[in-house]
Amino acid sequence: MCFKNLPVEFDEQGKARLKQGVTDPYAYQVRELTPLDQDEQRLSQLLARNGHIRRADFDPVTRVAGALAFHTVVDLENRRVLETDSMATLFRGYEVILKGRDPRDAIFISSRACGVCGGVHATTSAMALEMAFGIRPPPMGVVARNLLLSIEYLYDHPLHLFLLAGPDFSEPAVRETNPEIWERAQHSPARGRGVHGFATVAEIMTAMTPLTGSLYAEALHMTRVAREAYVLIGGKYPHPQTIVPGGISATIDISDMNEMMLRIARFFDYGQKVVAIWNDLVELFYEVNPRFREVGRRPMNLVDPGQWDDPFAYDAMYANAPEWGERRWATAGVIVDGELVTTDLHALNMGVEEFVEHSFYEEWVGTGNGARFKTDPAGNPLSPYHPWNKDTIPKPTGTNWKERYSWSTAPRWDRLAMETGPYSRMWVTAVANKLPHRRFIDPTGHSLKLSVPKGALPAAEMEWEVPGDWGAFERNRARAHAILYTALIAYDNLLIGLDLMRKGETGVSVPFEVPKDFRIGVGFWGAGRGYLTHHLVMDKGVVENYQILTPSTWMASPKDPFGNPGPYEEAVAATPLLENFERPEDYKGIDILRTIRSFDPCMPCTTHVYTGTRVISRDVVTCACGAEDDD
Amino acid sequence: MRVLIGGVGYRNLRDHSLGPWLADRLSAQARDGIEVEDVSYHPIGLSQNLQERPVYDRVVLVGAVARGRQPGTIVAYRWRGELPAPAEVQARVAEAVTGVISLDNLLAVVGTFGGFPGDVRVVEVEPADEGWGEGFSPQLLSKVAEIEEAVWSSTLP
Numbered sequence: 001m002c003f004k005n006l007p008v009e010f011d012e013q014g015k016a017r018l019k020q021g022v023t024d025p026y027a028y029q030v031r032e033l034t035p036l037d038q039d040e041q042r043l044s045q046l047l048a049r050n051g052h053i054r055r056a057d058f059d060p061v062t063r064v065a066g067a068l069a070f071h072t073v074v075d076l077e078n079r080r081v082l083e084t085d086s087m088a089t090l091f092r093g094y095e096v097i098l099k100g101r102d103p104r105d106a107i108f109i110s111s112r113a114c115g116v117c118g119g120v121h122a123t124t125s126a127m128a129l130e131m132a133f134g135i136r137p138p139p140m141g142v143v144a145r146n147l148l149l150s151i152e153y154l155y156d157h158p159l160h161l162f163l164l165a166g167p168d169f170s171e172p173a174v175r176e177t178n179p180e181i182w183e184r185a186q187h188s189p190a191r192g193r194g195v196h197g198f199a200t201v202a203e204i205m206t207a208m209t210p211l212t213g214s215l216y217a218e219a220l221h222m223t224r225v226a227r228e229a230y231v232l233i234g235g236k237y238p239h240p241q242t243i244v245p246g247g248i249s250a251t252i253d254i255s256d257m258n259e260m261m262l263r264i265a266r267f268f269d270y271g272q273k274v275v276a277i278w279n280d281l282v283e284l285f286y287e288v289n290p291r292f293r294e295v296g297r298r299p300m301n302l303v304d305p306g307q308w309d310d311p312f313a314y315d316a317m318y319a320n321a322p323e324w325g326e327r328r329w330a331t332a333g334v335i336v337d338g339e340l341v342t343t344d345l346h347a348l349n350m351g352v353e354e355f356v357e358h359s360f361y362e363e364w365v366g367t368g369n370g371a372r373f374k375t376d377p378a379g380n381p382l383s384p385y386h387p388w389n390k391d392t393i394p395k396p397t398g399t400n401w402k403e404r405y406s407w408s409t410a411p412r413w414d415r416l417a418m419e420t421g422p423y424s425r426m427w428v429t430a431v432a433n434k435l436p437h438r439r440f441i442d443p444t445g446h447s448l449k450l451s452v453p454k455g456a457l458p459a460a461e462m463e464w465e466v467p468g469d470w471g472a473f474e475r476n477r478a479r480a481h482a483i484l485y486t487a488l489i490a491y492d493n494l495l496i497g498l499d500l501m502r503k504g505e506t507g508v509s510v511p512f513e514v515p516k517d518f519r520i521g522v523g524f525w526g527a528g529r530g531y532l533t534h535h536l537v538m539d540k541g542v543v544e545n546y547q548i549l550t551p552s553t554w555m556a557s558p559k560d561p562f563g564n565p566g567p568y569e570e571a572v573a574a575t576p577l578l579e580n581f582e583r584p585e586d587y588k589g590i591d592i593l594r595t596i597r598s599f600d601p602c603m604p605c606t607t608h609v610y611t612g613t614r615v616i617s618r619d620v621v622t623c624a625c626g627a628e629d630d631d
Numbered sequence: 632m633r634v635l636i637g638g639v640g641y642r643n644l645r646d647h648s649l650g651p652w653l654a655d656r657l658s659a660q661a662r663d664g665i666e667v668e669d670v671s672y673h674p675i676g677l678s679q680n681l682q683e684r685p686v687y688d689r690v691v692l693v694g695a696v697a698r699g700r701q702p703g704t705i706v707a708y709r710w711r712g713e714l715p716a717p718a719e720v721q722a723r724v725a726e727a728v729t730g731v732i733s734l735d736n737l738l739a740v741v742g743t744f745g746g747f748p749g750d751v752r753v754v755e756v757e758p759a760d761e762g763w764g765e766g767f768s769p770q771l772l773s774k775v776a777e778i779e780e781a782v783w784s785s786t787l788p
Contacts (some may be wrong), residue, residue: 097763159728167721211743220744224679225726236672238730262770316770602729 002334005415006351006468008381016350016380026383027525028415030357031563032444034403035083043073052077056589059087060175061596067344068556069600072572072592073400079577081592084569088408095392103129103514103538105247106546111239112532113548116159116602117527119152119234121534122243123550125521128536129176129245130316132521133514138507139311141247143497145307147260148234148248149525150490154267155226155581156528157422157483161274162208164477165597168590170208170216171282177579177590181288188284189461190228192276195457201284204277215277222270229270234258237412247509257498264490269455271484275462282473291576292416296472296595298571299337302424303531305348305524306332308489310436311496318377318522320327322343326523330425330439331487332524334413345524346380353385353535358558361409362393367499370408370483377520387535387547388520394433406558411549417560419567420530420551421466421599423478426485439495440488450484453491470573472598479600515542527551529600552602571595632688633788636661637670639676639694641663641735645701646758646771650734652703657782665786674727681746686738689750691785693778694734695771701760703770707781709713710751713726752785754778 003009007025008016016023046053052075054219061070063186073083093112098106111118123145130137137145161167167173175182185202198204207215222339227237234240243251288629308329315324325332325345333343334351342348356363365371365384374390375381382388399405412418426448429435433443442449450462464481467474500506515538531552537545557566563571572595579590638654640647654669658735661667670692671679681687700706709786723739741747756778760768768777 115729162727163727211717211724221679224676227673227676521697 002344002347003351003414004336006383006587008350009404016347026385027355028561031564033358033402033559035085047222050075051340052527052584053082054584055443056587056588056592058445058593058596061593061601064125064282064481070568070572070596072589072591074490074577074587074589076577076581076587081573081575084565084572085405086404086408086556086558086566087399087566088552089243089352093392093394094395094548095546098543101543102541103536104532106536106543107112107243107245108239109521110546113320113550114527114602115515116238117152117156117529118238119148119230119240119243120525120527120532122240123149123431125524125536126243126245127159127316127523127525128534130512130521131318131523132519132536132538133245133512134316135246135510136317136531137247138505138510139251140497140500140506140510141510142309142311142314143493143500144248144250144252144508145243146311148230148240148243149307149496150249150493151230151260152225152488153422153528154264154483154490155230157225157479157486158219158270158274160528160600161278161476161479162216163210164600165217165594166208166216167210168594168597169205170210170213171202171205172209174205177581178288179580179586181285182577184288185284187289190280191283192280195276196273198277198280198281201280204280210569215240218270222267225263225266232259244509246512247507248267252497252506252508254498254501257494257501261491262492264282264487265453265455265484268452269457269485271464271480272452272457272460274480274483274613278477282477285473289578290459291578292473293469293471295575295578295591296475296571297470297523297574298419298567299452300335300470301337301416301418302335302427303348303418303420304330304424304428305345305526305531305533306425307524307526308328308429311500321349321524326434327431327436329429329435329437329492330526331429331434333428333432335424335427335431336416338413340428343428343432345516346593348413349522349524349533350376350380350386351383352387352411354387354390354411356409357561358404359406359409360394360396360404360556362491364389364391364393371446373520377628387521387533387549388537388545390535390547391545392547403543404469408553408558408566410557410558410560411554412560415560415562415581417564417567417570418531418554418619419558419599420526420554421475421479422482422486422528422530423475424530425526426464426478426482427466430464437492438491441485441492448481448485450481450488452484452488472575472595475598499605514541527602529602530554550602555599556601557610568596568599568601572601632664632788633685634665634689634691634788635687636665636691636693636782638668639671639692639732639737641671641732643649643764645760645762645764645766646695646756646768647761648695648765648766649756649758649771650692653768653778655783657779661750668786670737671732674737675724675744677737678741678744678746681741689749689752689786690747691752691754691782692734692737693755693782696734696755697758697761702757703774704757704766705754705774705778705781706755706756707752707785709751710738710742712742712747715739752757754781754785
């Protein structure tokens with residue numbers, strides 16, 4: 001029984017159905033929020049009485065992709081966070097733009113939802129279309145897709161680890177905010193010296209210094225290696241030109257494969273080096289103060305639709321999604337309180353709802369449109385708040401922490417806030433232990449064993465253990481392992497692709513026509529930062545409804561109608577303030593920033609606010625909520 | 632003399648699409664020693680690409696930049712290579728690698744990481760229409776010939 005909160009049960013054959021005798025099964029009561037900031041008198045008294053209690057707003061949060069603002073009230077004496085509000089400051093609106101268009105446009109338009117990872121949107125869109133069209137890509141088309149998406153992450157992971165989150169662990173940041181750690185780092189031999197070459201942890205921190213550090217520069221260089229591999233069959237980056245329903249539109253020859261292999265192989269050594277670097281960093285922080293394990297802590301609730309399809313199993317049919325979802329290199333699944341509750345894509349899909357009580361959107365269920373689909377195509381019950389039933393109705397208003405304060409919706413699975421990321425796909429794959437392709441990656445039920453081929457460094461057996469403590473530092477450590485995990489998936493697919501070539505199975509796409517009758521489809525996939533789905537409804541050859549659910553929508557979520565915080569809010573609220581400062585005015589908020597950045601927020605998915613006459617594409621902060629008046 | 636003309640901007644964003652639109656248009660008129668390219672793809676990538684190519688004698692960048700001037704205003708100047716403070720450059724790098732396309736970003740990032748020759752010229756135009764879609768505002772459209780002339784003039788020895 002995977003649902004505890006939704007009114008769904010399973011019969012003896014394992015078929016889902018609504019619980020009997022519940023009159024309005026998906027109804028809920030909205031719990032009123034009581035934020036400190038809304039009680040001005042109480043907050044003023046607190047602030048006046050206690051010089052150590054103060055507002056700390058990060059607006060915008062820098063070094064994240066796009067527009068995110070974060071509001072907190074902190075108690076600097078007791079070193080804890082009293083209140084948190086995560087605010088996506090811009091409206092995405094692709095759902096509105098796509099209505100009425102040729103569904104094929106969705107591949108290219110939705111790609112623009114992100115300037116970092118457009119390819120994932122293009123691919124997820126193509127998958128939603130091929131499900132709706134009833135076509136199945138040939139094995140080589142799936143291999144090509146797997147290659148593109150793994151290479152895309154080989155761009156993404158170094159970016160996060162050294163350009164976005166990494167600077168919080170660099171010499172200038174550590175000296176300023178935790179001088180006791182810098183002091184210790186200078187005398188701490190680096191355990192991974194044999195792999196990364198740095199004698200002390202302090203040398204690593206120095207090399208992570210933005211603009212001048214060697215690790216910063218190397219990460220920039222490795223992003224280029226990944227881009228070069230990507231464009232060989234993607235055509236261009238970040239918005240590929242070759243993604244189509246039923247495969248890809250580029251032909252692939254042996255020379256393309258060899259060019260890709262040369263570049264992917266460079267990540268075998270680089271991945272080992274990055275793991276050694278982050279192991280040294282994380283362990284030093286823990287040694288100096290074990291409470292760093294609590295930074296960014298939140299419940300072990302994770303969701304991931306999985307990705308990288310088995311070329312011989314994926315058929316794009318919704319009815320068979322539970323089978324092909326379990327054969328992916330990243331197993332689809334949901335973890336609640338650290339326990340795997342399902343690997344069934346139908347269960348994953350039917351558990352998803354989006355709420356807008358604290359978002360700048362109008363609720364659609366009350367408009368009479370909510371229950372269009374009472375079940376999915378396999379007959380499983382769907383909530384009126386499910387993406388297939390959702391209607392995006394923007395309703396910008398002023399910011400009010402008690403009422404509405406974000407352009408992100410509040411997605412929930414079984415009405416729980418969920419986290420997602422490269423680690424959710426590794427975590428589910430590790431504990432589900434269902435991976436059919438074990439040439440280089442071996443799940444054990446509690447870890448992933450990674451067999452790294454020889455590069456300049458010797459071949460190595462690496463292992464990522466499912467962490468006992470879950471917080472910001474472990475997110476980054478897992479992300480470091482994700483470079484190897486991803487490179488090995490790319491390599492495995494390269495070898496499968498070469499084998500297909502030897503057999504003459506070189507077809508990369510199938511012909512199709514856009515159907516004119518009513519169809520629905522969904523793309524279950526992922527982005528560098530985790531969960532990604534596109535839900536499509538089409539009729540008469542055009543898009544009727546299109547809903548994109550991104551990882552940062554899950555994690556930047558505001559509070560839900562039940563009063564529960566979103567993942568960023570939850571993690572920041574649990575974060576102890578370990579920064580070393582003498583006076584409150586010196587406080588920088590590094591623990592809060594490390595927490596937020598550990599999730600790798602990617603807000604371009606919520607970027608581009610349309611004000612009626614102009615589009616704001618950067619430099620928009622909180623005041624964007626009133627941007628419709630700002631012409 | 633080798634010159635690179637680079638258009639900078641978003642596609643399908645009205646006047647902000649001036650750079651890539653001009654790159655497409657002017658590439659058909661490229662002359663001896665003058666290459667034309669849409670360089671909106673990625674400031675880090677442009678820096679890396681420029682460092683791998685034989686050094687240009689001059690780079691001419693063209694695009695729309697909103698600075699509150701009269702719409703359609705054309706400003707052509709030689710970039711003096713002044714860079715923002717390191718923290719600001721770092722913020723611009725974060726924007727650059729996460730998809731923001733901006734002429735100012737491009738100057739700051741490529742200026743920091745290298746690839747520009749000693750001679751960088753800029754032709755920037757004040758946009759009027761910043762909405763979705765193709766096509767320019769009347770204010771900008773009426774200046775296209777003048778903008779092209781400013782770009783070609785910037786390539787002269």
